[in-house]
Amino acid sequence: MTVTEATAAASVVQAKGLGLTFRTNDGPVQALTDVNLTIGKGEFVSFIGPSGCGKTTFLRVIADLEKPTEGTISVNGLSPEQAREKRAYGYVFQAAALFPWRTIAKNIALPLEIMGVPDTERKGRIERVMELVNLTGFENKYPWQLSGGMQQRASIARALAFDADLLLMDEPFGALDEIVRDHLNKQLLELWARTNKTICFVTHSIPEAVYLSTRIVVMSPRPGRVTDVIESTLPRERPLDIRESPEFLAIAHRVRDGLHAGHSYED
Amino acid sequence: MNRALENVVPVLTILAGLVVAWYVAAVLLNAPFQRDLDRRAGETPGTMEFIGKTLSQPKPTMPAPHQVAQNFFENTFLRKVTSNRSLVYNAWVTLSSTLLGFAFGTALGILIAVGVVHLTALDRSLMPWIIASQTIPILAIAPMVIVVFAAIGITGLIPKSLISTYLSFFPVAVGMVKGLRSPEIMHLDLMHTYNASSSQVFWKLRVPASVPYLFASMKVAVAASLVGAIVAELPTGAVAGIGAKLLSASYYSQTIDMWSALVAGSIVAALLVTVVGIAGRMVERSMGARPA
Amino acid sequence: MRWFTLSWQAVAAIMLCVLAGFLGPMTQAESDALANPTATFAYPFLNSKSLIFDLILGAAAVSMLRIPRLAAAAALAIGAHVAAWMLLTGIAGFEGTALASYYIILAAAWLLAWRCVTVLSTFKPASRVASVALRLVIPLIFGIWILIIWEAIVRGAGIPFILLPPPSVIGVTIANSIPTLAADVNQTIFKSVVAGYVIGCGCGFLTAILADRVSFLRRGLLPIGNMVSALPIIGVAPIMVMWFGFDWQSKAAVVAIMTFFPMLVNTVAGLAEAGHMERDLMRTYASNYTQTLIKLRLPAAAPFIFNALKINSTLALIGAIVAEFFGTPTVGMGFRISTAVGRMDIDMVWAEIAVAALVGSVFYGLIALAERAATFWHPSVRGG
Numbered sequence: 004m005t006v007t008e009a010t011a012a013a014s015v016v017q018a019k020g021l022g023l024t025f026r027t028n029d030g031p032v033q034a035l036t037d038v039n040l041t042i043g044k045g046e047f048v049s050f051i052g053p054s055g056c057g058k059t060t061f062l063r064v065i066a067d068l069e070k071p072t073e074g075t076i077s078v079n080g081l082s083p084e085q086a087r088e089k090r091a092y093g094y095v096f097q098a099a100a101l102f103p104w105r106t107i108a109k110n111i112a113l114p115l116e117i118m119g120v121p122d123t124e125r126k127g128r129i130e131r132v133m134e135l136v137n138l139t140g141f142e143n144k145y146p147w148q149l150s151g152g153m154q155q156r157a158s159i160a161r162a163l164a165f166d167a168d169l170l171l172m173d174e175p176f177g178a179l180d181e182i183v184r185d186h187l188n189k190q191l192l193e194l195w196a197r198t199n200k201t202i203c204f205v206t207h208s209i210p211e212a213v214y215l216s217t218r219i220v221v222m223s224p225r226p227g228r229v230t231d232v233i234e235s236t237l238p239r240e241r242p243l244d245i246r247e248s249p250e251f252l253a254i255a256h257r258v259r260d261g262l263h264a265g266h267s268y269e270d
Numbered sequence: 271m272n273r274a275l276e277n278v279v280p281v282l283t284i285l286a287g288l289v290v291a292w293y294v295a296a297v298l299l300n301a302p303f304q305r306d307l308d309r310r311a312g313e314t315p316g317t318m319e320f321i322g323k324t325l326s327q328p329k330p331t332m333p334a335p336h337q338v339a340q341n342f343f344e345n346t347f348l349r350k351v352t353s354n355r356s357l358v359y360n361a362w363v364t365l366s367s368t369l370l371g372f373a374f375g376t377a378l379g380i381l382i383a384v385g386v387v388h389l390t391a392l393d394r395s396l397m398p399w400i401i402a403s404q405t406i407p408i409l410a411i412a413p414m415v416i417v418v419f420a421a422i423g424i425t426g427l428i429p430k431s432l433i434s435t436y437l438s439f440f441p442v443a444v445g446m447v448k449g450l451r452s453p454e455i456m457h458l459d460l461m462h463t464y465n466a467s468s469s470q471v472f473w474k475l476r477v478p479a480s481v482p483y484l485f486a487s488m489k490v491a492v493a494a495s496l497v498g499a500i501v502a503e504l505p506t507g508a509v510a511g512i513g514a515k516l517l518s519a520s521y522y523s524q525t526i527d528m529w530s531a532l533v534a535g536s537i538v539a540a541l542l543v544t545v546v547g548i549a550g551r552m553v554e555r556s557m558g559a560r561p562a
Numbered sequence: 563m564r565w566f567t568l569s570w571q572a573v574a575a576i577m578l579c580v581l582a583g584f585l586g587p588m589t590q591a592e593s594d595a596l597a598n599p600t601a602t603f604a605y606p607f608l609n610s611k612s613l614i615f616d617l618i619l620g621a622a623a624v625s626m627l628r629i630p631r632l633a634a635a636a637a638l639a640i641g642a643h644v645a646a647w648m649l650l651t652g653i654a655g656f657e658g659t660a661l662a663s664y665y666i667i668l669a670a671a672w673l674l675a676w677r678c679v680t681v682l683s684t685f686k687p688a689s690r691v692a693s694v695a696l697r698l699v700i701p702l703i704f705g706i707w708i709l710i711i712w713e714a715i716v717r718g719a720g721i722p723f724i725l726l727p728p729p730s731v732i733g734v735t736i737a738n739s740i741p742t743l744a745a746d747v748n749q750t751i752f753k754s755v756v757a758g759y760v761i762g763c764g765c766g767f768l769t770a771i772l773a774d775r776v777s778f779l780r781r782g783l784l785p786i787g788n789m790v791s792a793l794p795i796i797g798v799a800p801i802m803v804m805w806f807g808f809d810w811q812s813k814a815a816v817v818a819i820m821t822f823f824p825m826l827v828n829t830v831a832g833l834a835e836a837g838h839m840e841r842d843l844m845r846t847y848a849s850n851y852t853q854t855l856i857k858l859r860l861p862a863a864a865p866f867i868f869n870a871l872k873i874n875s876t877l878a879l880i881g882a883i884v885a886e887f888f889g890t891p892t893v894g895m896g897f898r899i900s901t902a903v904g905r906m907d908i909d910m911v912w913a914e915i916a917v918a919a920l921v922g923s924v925f926y927g928l929i930a931l932a933e934r935a936a937t938f939w940h941p942s943v944r945g946g
Contacts, residue, residue, distance in 0.1 A: 068842050087848050094846040100839040103939035104861045113857065117849045145939060280782030299805075331805065391680040395704035398697075402923055409796075409880045410896070410918055413887070413903045414911045418725050421906070493792040500794050504887050512797075520800035520888055528800055536793045543792045 015079060015169055015201045016042040016065055022073035023060060033226030034060045038074070040220065040229065042203065044168070047195055049204045049212035050220045051258060057227025058205045058220075062171050065203065066094050078169070090118055092169035093162030097177055099154035101146035101161075108133070108142035111161045118165055132160040135194055152183040156190075163198070170202045176211070188214055189243055196239065209262075213237075213255045214246055221261035231261035292335050293325070299332040300324040333526045342530040354510055357534045363511040364499045365538055367427050371434020372495040376488060378435065379442025386443070387450045387476070388468070400443055409437070412502045430502040430511075437498035438491035445487025449480025478557060485550030492542045500535060512538070565628050571677035572622040578670040579618050582663040590659040606652040606659070617645045618670050625674075631681055638678035639703070645671045646710045650717070658720015668714050675707050727909045732916060735909040742898070743917050750895040751921055753810035754882040758817025763874055765818070766825025767867070773826070774833050775851070787827045795820050799885040808889050816885040821874040828870035832863025865940050868933040875925045879918060 021038040024031045035057040042048050050058035063069040064076060067083035078086035086092065093114075101110045108129050115125045133139050136156040146154055155175055162170060176184045188211060195202055206212050212219050213235065221231040235254060237245060245251055304324045308315060315323065325334040333341075342357065349356040382400070386393045412433045419429035453475050461471045503513025512535045519527035587593035591605035607614065621641020625634040649668060653660060682700050687693045709729045715721070716728040723731055736743065773780040799816050806812035836859045844854045886896025895914050902910040937943050 063842075066842075066846055068845060087846060090848060092846070094843065096839045096843065098839060100837070100843055102840070102858065102861065104864075104937075114847045117844075117847045117853050117857070147939065147941075147944065277781055277785070280778050280780075281785050282782075284779070284782035284786060390683045391676065394683045394697075394700045395679050396701075398701035399704060402701075402926075410883045410899055410915055413900060414908065414915075417903045417906070418908070421725055489792070493794075497794045497796055500797065501884055504884070512794075516797055516800055517888075520804070523804070525801070525804065532797045532801075535797050539793045540789060543789075 014041045014043050015046075016040070016076070016203070018061075018064075018074065018076045020074035021061075021064065021071050021076055023057075023064060023069060023071050024073075035064070035071070036073075036226040036228050038229055040232070042201060042218075044201055045199050046218060047202045047204065047216050048218045048220060049206055049216040050222060051206055051209065051212045052222030052262065053207070053224055055224040055227065056222040057224070058222050059173050060227065061222075062173050062203060062205050066092060066171055090114075090165055091167055092171050093165065093167045095155075095159055095162050095170070095172040095175045097174045099146065099151075099158040101154055101157060103146055106143050106145055107138065107149070107157050110146065110157060111164050114161060114165045120165070128164055128166075132163045135163060135197070136160045137190065150183075152179055152187060155179065156187065159191075159194075163194075168200055170200050172202065172204045174205050174207065177207070184208075184211070185243060191215065192241060209255050209258050210246055213251060213258060214241065219254075219258055221258060223262070223264075230264060231257075233257055233261070289335055292332075296330065296332045296334040297321055297324045300327055300330045303327070303331065328526075329523050330525055333529050337526050338529040338533060341526045342533050345527075345530060346534070357515075357530065360510055360512055360515050360531070361534050361538050364496070364503065364513065364535075367430040367502070367511075368434055368492075368496045368499040368538075368542070370427060371431035371436075371498060372438050372492050374431065375435040375438030375491060375495060376442050379439040379487075379491070380446050380484075382439070382443040383446030383450055384472075386447050397447070400440060403440065409433075409498070409501050411436075412498065413504070416502060430499055433502040434495040434498040438495040441487045441490040441494060442484070445483045445490075446480060449483025449487075450476045452483065453479045481553060481557060482550075485546065485553070488550070489543050489546050492546050493539055496535070496539050496542060566626045567628060569626060569677055569680075571673040571680070572625050575618055575622045575670040575673040575677075578666050578673070579615055579622075582666040582670070583615065585661075585663045585666070587661060588663040588667065589653070589656055589661055591656055593661065606656045607648075610648050610652055614645050614648050614667060617641045617648075618667070618674060621645075621674055622670075625677060625681075631684065635678050635681045638674050638681065642671045642674035642678060643706075645674075646714070650710065650713055653714070653717045657717045660718030660720075664718055665715075668711070668718075672707060672711065675703060679703055724906055724908055727912060731909055732912040735913045736916060739910070739913065743913065745893050746895045746898050746914065747917060747921060749810060749891075749893045750813070750882050750886065751879075751925075754813035754885075754894075755817055755878045757810070758814035758882065759821055759874060759878045761814065762818035762821030762878075763825045763871060766822045766870070767829055769822075770826050770829030770833065771855075773830055780830060783826065784830055787823045787830075790823045791827060795823075796881060796884050799881075800888045802885065803888045808891055810894075813882045813885040813890075813894075817878045817881040820877045820881040824873050824877070825867075825870045828866045828873075829863060832866025833859050835859075835866065836862040864937045865933075865942070868929065868937060871929050872926060872933070875929055876922065879922050879925070883918065 018038050018040045021035060021040075022033070023035040024033050038057075038061060050061060052058050060069060064071050065078055065083060067087040076083060079089075079091050081089065081091070101107075102113065105113065111129050111132060112125050115128065120128070129142070130139075133142065136159055138153065138156055138160060141149065141153065141157075146157065149157065159172075159175065176187050179187070191202075192215060204212075204215060217235050217239075219233040219235065220229055221233065222228065223230045233254060236250060237254070301320075301324055304320065304327065308320075308323075324330070326337070330337070345355060345357040349358075351358050353359060382396070386397055415433055416429050419425065419432075450472075457475055457479075458471070461475055466474070499511070500513040500516070503511040504517050512531050515531040515534075516528060519525070519531060582588070587596055588611065589606050592607065595605045618641055621637050624637040624641075627634075645667070649664070649671070653664070679700055682696060682703075685696055687696055713728040713730060716723075716726055727735075769783070773783050796816070798819060799812075802812040802815040802819075806815050840858055840862075841854070844858055849857070883896035883899070886894045887900050890897040895918055899911050899914050902908070902914070934943055
């Protein structure tokens, strides 16, 4: 085994020279150019940037929902397609995307049914993940009977149900109000600490990115690219009021500078 | 250009497939009778000759496409328009009662919709019946309406177009109610903040919002109207019209005539729906809708 | 505080009563009797006239008092309907003798019924049962009044029953010819319609699935299907009769052709309904075509499929009945209608139409119930 293969195996996501160009009626659009990034096991990486910077596209490339046009990417040492077929990751979308004709428990059972998890095992798993996201007691409710925050928690439970080590989250709390979002951020950190999963998290909120992440990837549009990668110096244990600490504000400041730098020669 | 080709090619392919299937079906369906004829005449034609014969019977079980096309062409373009065998004449008879019925039906439908939207009592009492009446095979009344009107001395255009009216006002009423109710709460609230009168709300908000719904339901209504006119011609021994043509052809087993009448009806239907569609698009564009 | 509330319907009803009283006799017979006081012959409303007036005036007055709305509605309902009942029973046997007062009183009773519906429409009952009951009662009153006015005018104006029989006569005809009607329903509905409907909808559905898998087929079939939906397909009836004979098979064929295209077009549209996000979700699970179809796209298409089933329920009935105009064995609803029209046996035609309406509504109602059960989650059903 060569050295590069060894690092590729230890890292969960590894992108080299990654690029993606969409062909549209108005000509080609460079959604991503030359992205080089390695995400290690157990990291919490946030992607932040204005709309059109390719943060969601990058997540979709990892998930094999888009095919890159340049460069290489590996997920768990495999190609994204192989990783998807091995059900290597759970994906949480901007909206909960729960099926309205299924109860919450049935929604969480959906991936298990598709992946052929035996009936006997399903019940235990559903109970466990519903407890993880604090939804115990809502098993037999339908999605439309729940609040937006609860729906999004159920969709996180659904992504956790099949025990993938990697969690891809695309602005999962973007549509929620700030009070609910704070609450869910805290819960997500607790969940991460308990499960030791690798999380890729797309957001356009600076405080959210700084509060949650071990590493923050700052991106910028036209063409979509990575402009800065910031290592967080915050401890793993983070109460909500850490957001008023000087350390937190310093990181937030760096992120903001990075975002402005990305913009400066554009406008 | 490429886009258009992408859509046209499959349609043409499937149409071509249908024509081929039609020929095959014509040969297969006409073969037993032709075999019978040949046996009686003591002939033993070769395969190709036999197939040729099955496709040129005077009263085939299934006429071949070219027979229908030829008959249609003769009866449309070669006959005098005043001749009662002319398809143009027959189509015109049906079309005139269709259009009259459609005009009345649309007006009636809009009127009912306006009433239903503005009067709660009418909404709660009449609307369920409008919806329930969709479940009733109204066409079954057609022969009786014609006969009853004939008994009191009214014949011709009016009773036929009455059936068309009956069939076409339901879709318009239902579509228009939906359309007049389509403005969002926010827009209605906005009008409320202007202290707009209910007639102002109606003309400035509800009517423009309902236009797409109106034309969508008019397309359904005009097709229903034509069906009504055709069926109305069936039971009465009406002398002219596509329905009368169908019935007399079926009495005398003139299958080719039957098929070409059917083709004529389909062309009229397609034309009517297209005209309504174009009118709708023009109105919507003049109101500033995005061209589709 | 005022102890009454005016309503224009009640006031108008009272004024109409006064007008009718002023005009005098309600029928020609009554007018003859008044002109000839020594003769003693029976005439309509001999004993009931004042009672009818009292009922209408009383109900109108009571409804305007400040009493609970339910009590007002009840008073109006009783006043209007008992008065109407007395008008109808009174005129029976004296058809065609009604004078202006008769119609004025009828109009007054109708106004009370209108007021009753208006009052009922303002109710917002809290309990589910009550609101369902209200949703049924309001249109029921409307329907009853169509029948009342029909009956009253046909009898009052003396329209020959052979042209337009009153509802009561149609009811008697239905009751007297139940075996015939049952045989017709059996032939037309349980043989032609059901067979054709199942075949047509089934084929339409399967073709839609096929078209969904093969995009070439979809792009070709969809414009054709949309166009065919507008064509007078019913015209194929004589051809089908020629091919499949006079019995139910030919009608089933017509029904199958008529129901095929709406099902095809709606199902294809429904299969496109599942959202992008939901499809991406299924893709992240590496779900195969069948799994995505069964777990996501068919449930999402259910409202469209049920819409087609509902449209088709009407089309199927029309198709079967009209196809029978072109030839049947001597049984079937379309056959009965066309022969009854030929013999000017209009009662029987109306009886068949009433039965067809009933069967059509039941058919539609069953599908609507199935729809509510299957698409309970859809905003239009759960009332979101």
